[in-house]
Amino acid sequence: MITTQMLLVALFTSSVVGCFFAFKLVDRLRVATPKEHDFMLKKYAVVMAAGIFSLHAGYQFLADNIPKVSQHPIDLIGCMLCSYLLAAAILKTVHKKRLPLRDLLSASAATGISGYLLSYFYQISAGAINIRIDSWTALFSLFLACLTAALAIVTILWLKGYSGKLEKRLKWMFSIEIALGFLASHTAINLSIVHNNMLIGQPSDQADNYLMLLLVLVPVFLFITSFILVIFYERNIDLAQSKLTFRNTQTVNKKFLAYDPLTHLPNRDALNQHLILSAKRCDRNGESLALAYIDLDHFKPVNDQFGHHIGDLLLIEVSKRISNAIRNCDYVARAGGDEFIAVLSEIENHQSVVTVIQRVVDALRETFVIEDHVIEISCSVGVSMYPQDGNLQKLKLNADAAMYKAKENGKNQYRFFDAEIEQASDEMQQTRIELKQAISEQEFRLLFQPKVDAITRMVHGAEALLRWQHPARGLLSPNSFIEAAERFGMIEEINAWVISQACRTISQARDRGIDLSISVNMSNQQFRNKQLGALIQSILEAHAVESRNLILEVSETNAIHHQGQFKDTLRQFKQQGLKISLDDFGLHPFSLTHLEDLEVSEVKLDRSLTKNVAVSHTSLSIVEAIVKLAHALNLNVVAEGVEDEEQRKALVNIGCDQMQGFLFSKPVEQQYLFDLFSKLQSQSATQNLF
Ligand SMILES: Nc1nc2c(ncn2[C@@H]2O[C@H](COP(=O)(O)OP(=O)(O)OP(=O)(O)O)[C@@H](O)[C@H]2O)c(=O)[nH]1
Known part of the structure; x- marks a missing residue:
């Protein structure tokens, strides 16, 4: 016989697996080409919505006061719609590269409220009438639901594209934590909806049991969640500008204007700061980083043909595509003009760098449509590795030299810095110094x-x-x-x-x-x-x-x-x-x-x-x-x-x-x-x- 406890364990396990599955969906969405992206987003939102809806149904069933579903199909459709909105809000938000605190708050609020409404409509659709909302418990459950959503969003955003050694373990751990929040908020929601006069079933005899469950779950969930949020925001907080932005889990000293006003990517100064910090971390941990110099091919003709306005919009699109193509532990800045620099950290092996760089090259090869203009461009990428290819001062020069080689070899490709390029680059640098003198x-x-x-x-x-x-x-x-x-x-x-x-x-x-x-x-x-x-x-x-x-x-x-x-x-x-x-x-x-x-x-x-x-x-x-x-x-x-x-x-x-x-x-x-x-x-x- 299936006991309440068994059902609870089964539902909790399904929630954990569901969360883990959501991580996978987001990973696949991230590497989708721009063409595939919109369709995939909708498809995955439907899949996730179905999962959320089933879990809600399960938890409602567990509440033991809703023995059968759907006497009111319209309300049931409302529930499904809420599930879809909830899934779409999460997927759309986690797809961003940066997450200012206000965006996180609004997305979490939207998700939490949809979650609450989903439970509410579900009860109505199942035939519950004459119900009363206990406002304090409702507020508390809303708070828990929003917190769960915030945790899910931050976690997915952070782990998106993460491919470190602990990837699987971290994903399972966070799935458990999110499922815990899901269970806690659902329990609170159920307690907040008081059935004055149940058509079906009796008012819950198990309210006390739920209260007990809540008393155990909530402190654990609150503690772990606040711990995670504080840790992540602490690494990204910018007190000087009171601008909370969760991005790339990297710290940048922003005493200066750190962003490029056109693309909103970090600028050269911010990049230099980031490189110094990253190189120090590499030295400390014996790790490597890769610097990729990305230069657009044939960008000038775009300006000439369509005007600077379209060129600007194209640069913004390019910056988005590069941001989406790199992993979340990576960093991208606009170096100026049509040049971008990506810094790849947490490198497992050569192939992991190649995979990311190839993704960048492929993403920019896809057709752009800017204000009805169809534009085809590509990019040439030069890659140099720290510390293998030299010190920090030489890193950009080396990547630049490799990028020129990629251009020379026909563009639309990447090239790693190597001994041949090194020799040519040294000569080139020497020629640069001598040419300056020759002119003067x-x-x-x-x-x-x-x-x-x-x-x-x-x-x-x-x-x-x-x-x-x-x-x-x-x-x-x-x-x-x-x-x-x-x-x-x-x-x-x-x-x-x-x-x-x-x-x-x-x-x-x-x-x-x-x-x-x-x-x-x-x-x-x-x-x-x-x-x-x-x-x-x-x-x-x-x-x-x-x-x-x-x-x-x-x-x-x-x-x-x-x-x-x-x-x-x-x-x-x-x-x-x-x-x-x-x-x-x-x-x-x-x-x-x-x-x-x-x-x-x-x-x-x-x-x-x-x-x-x-x-x-x-x-x-x-x-x-x-x-x-x-x-x-x-x-x-x-x-x-x-x-x-x-x-x-x-x-x-x-x-x-x-x-x-x-x-x-x-x-x-x-x-x-x-x-x-x-x-x-x-x-x-x-x-x-x-
Ligand atoms: N629209 C726009 N254009 C810019 C901006 N900054 C630089 N540019 C233009 O970008 C072009 C960059 O020059 P190049 O990299 O030599 O042009 P390219 O056609 O990509 O040349 P290859 O790299 O050899 O393929 C120049 O024409 C600049 O005027 C900007 O902020 N907006």
């Missing part, structure tokens, strides 16, 4: 390689080539420093210097009676600067140089990858009277198909094409076809890398307009260019010069 000490120089007419051999102009006169390493070409200059934000200054020097040379040539055109190489990064046209215009004006004398060389590879961006800028250049030359032409299938779309006036055949024109009939035929097409589009064709007479003749035969290469001249200093120019101008009319 004016160690850059321009050399000029003449560009001559294919038939008359008249000098038409020159290509300006940037060099760095390094104090120890000699003359360096851009390959050895441009990447560092781009990465450390010095490229704009260097590029502006190049254009300015080129214009100065044009102006000085003019003073000597030479009408010189100079080509300068433009980097992809330069084209991202919306002020580029205005900047060039101001430099031209400063040197009183006509725009027709300046040719901007754009590499074909850049043009392919950023067509939209290029088209607009090139159109603007054309309006300004600037000429554009498509450099390294012929390397890609793109070459011919898209040529018509871009506002260019010249193509420069890549040296790999000119190399074989004298020895391979196939190469010659290809180059001939390109020349014909370019001419059909009214474009000037320049062959680069012409080194011997055979190549020159072959190129002349297929109609190439101009040439550049060692056959004519190596890159030379400005003065030498002027001398050469004057000499060639005077001689070219009478004989073959080269």
Whole structure:
């Protein structure tokens, strides 16, 4: 025979298992993709509501004054609705990353009140009429119900994503504690609903027994609950700002403004504080932490295409997705712009870091819909480990270096810091220091390689080539420093210097009676600067140089990858009277198909094409076809890398307009260019010069 005690044990056990199950649901919800999330939330709320409803029914049955259910189905539906609201309120609240005290209080109140109403409606639905609420007991039971809800919310929020060694034990322990609260508050609720005139059953003879049960359960529950709440809030309390926020179970010194106003994530200062504390804890406990540098890919085009407002909203969404993808013991801050830094603690092994990072990468790969705009982005992540990859000072630099490697390898991926990156990073840092000095000490120089007419051999102009006169390493070409200059934000200054020097040379040539055109190489990064046209215009004006004398060389590879961006800028250049030359032409299938779309006036055949024109009939035929097409589009064709007479003749035969290469001249200093120019101008009319 089933006794009341057996039923009580069975119900209590079911409550514990139900709570444990709720932890699992929340864990699965947390790792759901944004697409799946809403549907899963609703589905899980239904499952949880069914569990809550059954347990309530069980406890009511145990109260022994409701022998049968549902004489009033409408009320029963009301009960189910309350169960659903209760489950949804919990699930929605625990899904948050931060839980200010006021949010916790309102969610607990909503949950506690729904719980009370659920019991009340259940009794009515079961046929109880003429019932009276004992206000003091009702208030007390409401207090217990709210406290149980608060405990459940805080616990689920804290344990969400927790994957430490004690995970299972902690979850069971808290499940027991929550079930205890559930039982205590339910007992109190039942006692508060007094049946003056029961239709079914008699007023509870067992009230005294319940009172006894309550006397035992409540102090235990109150003690454990307050202990847990105090411990957790003590770790997150911010007395200075009287702002109670339960987040990430980490302490941050907030004497300064610690949050990024846009995303409300911690800012760089807060991150640094957090890192110091976390590193100390690692040192103390012999643990590791991982720092993940997360940089969005192709974020600038979003701003350019949809405006900064949408860019801002996207950053907010991104911050939410990252927050949801990391575990609750982890930490994420906005490092600035489109960069975020996550600090992963409580690391079991390498795989546990990989799992979280991959989740971040996947979460940002999902489509964003911002104010009806469908936006696709991705992120590149660099990860470095403390203390394995170096001290705290190097941690961010290392992760940053790894992130750049991830970008270099094609973006939308993560990369861990390793020995190869370490070496490259050390060199890069050294280059950064030296570049700063190079700018202040004016160690850059321009050399000029003449560009001559294919038939008359008249000098038409020159290509300006940037060099760095390094104090120890000699003359360096851009390959050895441009990447560092781009990465450390010095490229704009260097590029502006190049254009300015080129214009100065044009102006000085003019003073000597030479009408010189100079080509300068433009980097992809330069084209991202919306002020580029205005900047060039101001430099031209400063040197009183006509725009027709300046040719901007754009590499074909850049043009392919950023067509939209290029088209607009090139159109603007054309309006300004600037000429554009498509450099390294012929390397890609793109070459011919898209040529018509871009506002260019010249193509420069890549040296790999000119190399074989004298020895391979196939190469010659290809180059001939390109020349014909370019001419059909009214474009000037320049062959680069012409080194011997055979190549020159072959190129002349297929109609190439101009040439550049060692056959004519190596890159030379400005003065030498002027001398050469004057000499060639005077001689070219009478004989073959080269
Ligand atoms: N809307 C918005 N944009 C910002 C904010 N802070 C920085 N940005 C812009 O973010 C962009 C970041 O530049 P990058 O990281 O070089 O752009 P990207 O297109 O992501 O480049 P890759 O990382 O190479 O893919 C710049 O254009 C900034 O103007 C902000 O608070 N709001």
